[in-house]
Amino acid sequence: MDRSIYLDNHASTKLDPRVLDAMIPYFTENFGNASSRNHAYGWKAEEAVDQARGDVAALIGADPKEIVFTSGMTESDNLAIKGVAEMYREKGNHLIALETDIRSILDPLHALERHGFTLTILPVDNKGRVDPEKLREAIRPETILVSMMMVNHEIGTIQSMEEIGKVTREKGVLLHVNASYSAGAVPIDVNRMNIDLLSMNAHLIYGPKGVGALYVRRKNPRVRITPQIEGGGHERGVRSGTLNTPGIVGMGVACRLLRxxxxSEVAFLSNLRNKLENGILEELDYVSINGDVDHRSPAVSNLSFAFVEGEALLMGLKEIALSSGSACTSSTLEPSYVLRALGVGTDLAHSSIRFTVGRFNTEEEISYTVRRVKEAVSRLRDMSPLYEMAKEGIDLKSVQWNTH
Amino acid sequence: MAYSDKVVDHYNNPRNMGSFDKSEENVGTGIVGAPECGDVMKLQLKINDAGVIEEAKFKTFGCGSAIASSSLATEWVKGKTVEEALQIKNTDIVQELNLPPVKIHCSVLAEDAIKSAISDYRTKKTQNSSEKSENANV
Structure with a gap:
């Protein structure tokens, strides 16, 4: 392999060349402002934005009027959560999310907590799913919003969306989901799933960075949100700021290609992921799968390689782009909170690697990766005192470690 | 995170990786760290009667910097007397490997591993000599 293999498609994806082709004219000749009503430059841009709005809406079964363009997933999550909290504050001050949710959900919630809101962060089972009945029990009269990842970014676990939607609808509570990692995992229908707000972004579906969308339900019920960015009143006053026409065009095409x-995309991703995962499991012992194999995105395989530290493993696989749940790859020295929430031991959380396949990976890359993972893990296990102890029959849990 | 060339070199070509039989009389074994913290180092020293470290071996579960710190420690202690080896400071390791602040704990662990191996060796020696003197008294 003369160039690196990219298996970190939940960090970002490669821009699809078809997306880039569609975007280019909106940087060059069609550079107008979509809000300019008095000339052809503006009309052209507006037309392109309308087309994209339709394509984004179609992917999730929404009406184009329900789509608000943003700068990406983080802004969409912030707008949904803070926008609902401010708008419905008189109705209640209680918000619910999941322990395994992404920081762009949890951090805005914690910010609101400092302003008088109360939170319930629900635990998940050891595969990462929340029990809809536990959610029902957590909803109080003053609950206004339930927010969660439809598909988890680290482990790919898919929540039982329809059952969850039934509970929130029955209880009269708004449901916000982050569907940024759902590509190829779940066909989304906001009406069937009773979703009220939904965050998306383009760069995880082979579109450009810096653009995303928030779906905001217009009827049954009509959801209103307080804008978080004010100015020229773009996007029906919900999100001001000149529209990023090339980015929006790119997001529209990315959504259309996906739909x-x-x-074929689902079949392609599943095939590659299964080849990778089965290949590794056949070659190595003491490997465990993190997540829910029955309800999992076909793009994700999160594995713990016992007795081997994740960052050291990544170092041995430097020609393959991957992520680790190990603390050492972050600045906090704490291993993945998502894996900890599943009850994965800290030792195995330190030993985890996230493989995420995408549209541009090949079977050849997967075979190469399986071979290299086997080599690198075996080499590090030869170097690992823990592996040696385990082979001697010592129960590592019974050892008195001198912790720092 | 970008690693220094020296860390990469120790990671790719670890010095003195392996194990001695820990029951041998002249082998001191130090195991420091914990799996929950993401680092466990095992350092073993073979020490002659003159108190000189003749050989050293390590095994490490941990990141690249932890592997490099322990690999470097084995290089440094070889040929030193026990007293000299006890003078090795974690800051020397930090400097040699150019470790960033977030990786300083790896060097601390390596220093602790040296101390722990020497202390194990000394404990063994004292026990053995007291056993011998007991035997002599019989």
Whole structure:
């Protein structure tokens, strides 16, 4: 392999060349401001934005009027959570999310907590799913919003969306989901799933960075949110700021390609992921799967390689782009909170690697990766005192470690 | 995170990786760290009667910097007397490997591993000599 292999498609994806082709004219000749009503430059941009709005809406079964363009997933999550909290404050001050949710959900919630809101962060089972009945029990009269990842970014676990939507609808509580990592995992229908707000972004579906969308339900019920960025009143006053036309065009095409090729995309991703995971499990012992194999995105395989530290493993696989749940790859020295929430031991959380396949990976890359993972893990296990102890039959849990 | 060339070199070509039989009389074994913290180092020293470290071996579970710190420690202690080896400071390791602040704990662990191996050796020696003197008295 003369260039590196990219298996970190939950960090970002490669821009699809078809997306780039569609975007270019909106940087060059069609550079107008979509809000300019008095000339053809503006009309052209507006037309392109309308087209994209339709494509984004179609992917999730929404009406184009329900789509608000933003700068990406983090802004969409912030807008949904803070926008609902401010708008419905008189109705209640209680918000619910999951322990495994992404920081762009948890951090705005904690910010609101400092301003008088109360939170319930629900635990998940050891595969990462929340029990809809536990959610029902957590909802109080003053609950206004439930927010969660539809598909978890680290482990790919898919929540039982329809059952959750039934509970929130029945209880009269708004449901916000982050569907940024759902590509190829779940066909989304906001009406069937009773979703009220939904965050998306483009760069995880082979679109450009810096653009995303928030779906905001217009009827049954009509959801209102307080804008978090004010100015020229763009996006029906919900999100001011000149529209990022090339980015929006790119997001529209990315959504259209995903919708038109959904089944083949799912089959392609599943095939690669399964080859990778089965290959590794056949070659190595003491490997465990993190997540829910029955309800999992076909793009994700999160594995713990016992007795080997994740960052050291990444170092041995430097020609393959991957992520680790190990503390050492972050600045906090704490291993992945998502894995900890599943009850994965800290030792195995330190030993985890997230493989995420994408549209541009090949079977050859997968075979190469399996071979290299085997080599690197075996080499580090030869170097690992823990592996040696385990082979001697010592129960590592019974050892008195001198911790720092 | 970008690693220094020296860390990469120790990671790719670890010095003195392996194990001695820990029951041997002249082998001191130090195991420091914990799996929950993401680092466990095992350092073993073979020490002659003159108190000189003749050989050293390590095994490490941990990141690249932890592996490099322990690999470097084995290089440094070889040929030193026990007293000299006890003078090795974690800051020397930090400097040699150019470790960033977030990796300083790796060097601390390596220093602790040296101390722990020497202390194990000394404990063994004292026990053995007291056993011998007991035997002599019989």
């Amino acid at each position: 038109e090729n959904w089944n």
